[in-house]
Amino acid sequence: MSELINNSRQRRDQLKALIQQLHDGKTVDEVRGEFEAHFGHVSAAEIAKLEQELVQDGLPATEIQRLCDVHAAVFKGSIEEIHRPTEPAEIPGHPVQVFQRENRHLERLMAKEIEPLLAKPAAGDVKGRLLDALEKLVSIDIHYSRKENLLFPYLEKNGVTAPPKVMWGVDDEIRAQIKAVRQVVAAWSGQQEMTDALRGQVEDALVRVREMVFKEENILLPLALETLSEAEWGQIAQESADIGYCLIKPESVYPWRPQVPAAAAGTPEPAGAMPEGMLRLPSGILKLDEIVRLLDTLPFDLTFVDAEDTVRYFSQGKDRIFARTKAIIGRKVVHCHPPASVHVVEEILDDFKAGQRDQADFWIHMGPRYVLIRYYAVRDESGAYLGTLEVTQDIAPIQAISGDKRLLDG
Numbered sequence: 001m002s003e004l005i006n007n008s009r010q011r012r013d014q015l016k017a018l019i020q021q022l023h024d025g026k027t028v029d030e031v032r033g034e035f036e037a038h039f040g041h042v043s044a045a046e047i048a049k050l051e052q053e054l055v056q057d058g059l060p061a062t063e064i065q066r067l068c069d070v071h072a073a074v075f076k077g078s079i080e081e082i083h084r085p086t087e088p089a090e091i092p093g094h095p096v097q098v099f100q101r102e103n104r105h106l107e108r109l110m111a112k113e114i115e116p117l118l119a120k121p122a123a124g125d126v127k128g129r130l131l132d133a134l135e136k137l138v139s140i141d142i143h144y145s146r147k148e149n150l151l152f153p154y155l156e157k158n159g160v161t162a163p164p165k166v167m168w169g170v171d172d173e174i175r176a177q178i179k180a181v182r183q184v185v186a187a188w189s190g191q192q193e194m195t196d197a198l199r200g201q202v203e204d205a206l207v208r209v210r211e212m213v214f215k216e217e218n219i220l221l222p223l224a225l226e227t228l229s230e231a232e233w234g235q236i237a238q239e240s241a242d243i244g245y246c247l248i249k250p251e252s253v254y255p256w257r258p259q260v261p262a263a264a265a266g267t268p269e270p271a272g273a274m275p276e277g278m279l280r281l282p283s284g285i286l287k288l289d290e291i292v293r294l295l296d297t298l299p300f301d302l303t304f305v306d307a308e309d310t311v312r313y314f315s316q317g318k319d320r321i322f323a324r325t326k327a328i329i330g331r332k333v334v335h336c337h338p339p340a341s342v343h344v345v346e347e348i349l350d351d352f353k354a355g356q357r358d359q360a361d362f363w364i365h366m367g368p369r370y371v372l373i374r375y376y377a378v379r380d381e382s383g384a385y386l387g388t389l390e391v392t393q394d395i396a397p398i399q400a401i402s403g404d405k406r407l408l409d410g
Contacts, residue, residue: 014038015050019063048223052162061165088225093254095236096221098245102143103213105247109136110206118199127190134182136247140209143246144171150239151224154232160223167220174208181205300393305333307387309349321371321392352377353385370396
C-alpha cells in the first residue's frame, strides 16, 4: 500500500514539475517527451485524478489548463487504449453519440465550408460565405454549454472537479477566438486578397476547435463513461433539449426510462419524505424560508392572482413600487384597481382565460422611476389557466446601462 501511495505522490510531483516548465515558458513540444516518458502508459482517468489532487493542493486550474494540450498530444501517439464501452456512442440519442455527431458536423463544416474559402483568391462572395460559415461555427457555444451545464455537474457530483474546470477555461478561450476571428473577417473589405495574417487567424481558430474535439472524445467522454451511471446519462439525455444542439437535431431520444424518481437522480438527497421545511421542486430542493427570501430579493415586485381572480400572494421586497398590504390577500383583483381601469383588467383576464393572449405590458413615468408593468398568464403543462402574475419593475436604471461589463471586470 505504501508503495502505491509513494508512486501516486511521485507522479503528482512529476506532473506539477511539468506544469511549472510550461509556466516558465517551455512549449508543448519541449515537454511532450518528458510527459510521455512518465505518463505515456497511464489512462486518462488516472491523469484526471492526478490533476484533481493538484487542484485540491491549491494549484490553479488555469495552470493545469496548460497541460491539457500536452497530454492530448501524447494521446494521439503512444498512450494506452482506454478500455471503455463502445455501445453508448452507437445508441441514437445517447449523450455521447450526440456529442460525437456534433463533432463530426463541426469537422465537416471546417473541412468543407471554411478551409476551401481560405485557399481561394478574393472574390465577391468569399467574404459573405466565410462569414456565414463562421456564424455556423459560433454555434459551437451550444455544444460547449451542454457539456458545461449538464455533463460537468454530474462529473462533479461524482467527485471529478478538476478536469471540468480546466476544460471550461479552454472552451471560453475558443469561444472568444472564434468571435474575434469573425469580427476580423467582417472588417475585411473582401475585395483585396486575403492576407496571410487573416488566413492564419482563421486557421488557428480551427486548430483549437479540432484539438478540443480530440480532447472530448479521447479524454472527457471516456472519463465520463467510466464515471457516470445509467440514470445520470438518462438525466443528461432528458435535459439536453433545454439547452439545444449544435448543427444537428438528434434523430431520436435516448431510450432510457428512470428506475428512480427523476428528482432523486439529479440531486444528492434521496427520494421520499422531505425533511421538515423543505420543498421538492421540479428543478431542485429549497427550504421554505429560502423560497420566500429568494422571491423577496428579486429586483421586481410580484403579485399572483389565481384562476378565480383572487389575490393569493405578493412579494415583499425592500423597495416596492406600489403599496401592498396583507389585507389584499383573498381580495378580488378588480377591487384592487381604480374604477376607471377595472374594465381593462377584466379584459386582460378574460383574454388570458380564453387563451387569446399570454402577456400584456404597460409602462408609466413615476417621478425618477420608469415603471414597466407586465401581466403574464400562468398555465399548467396542458395549457389550462392557473392565474395571472403581475411583474412590476423600475427600468430606468436598466435603460441607463451602456457598453459591456463582464464577470471578470469585477
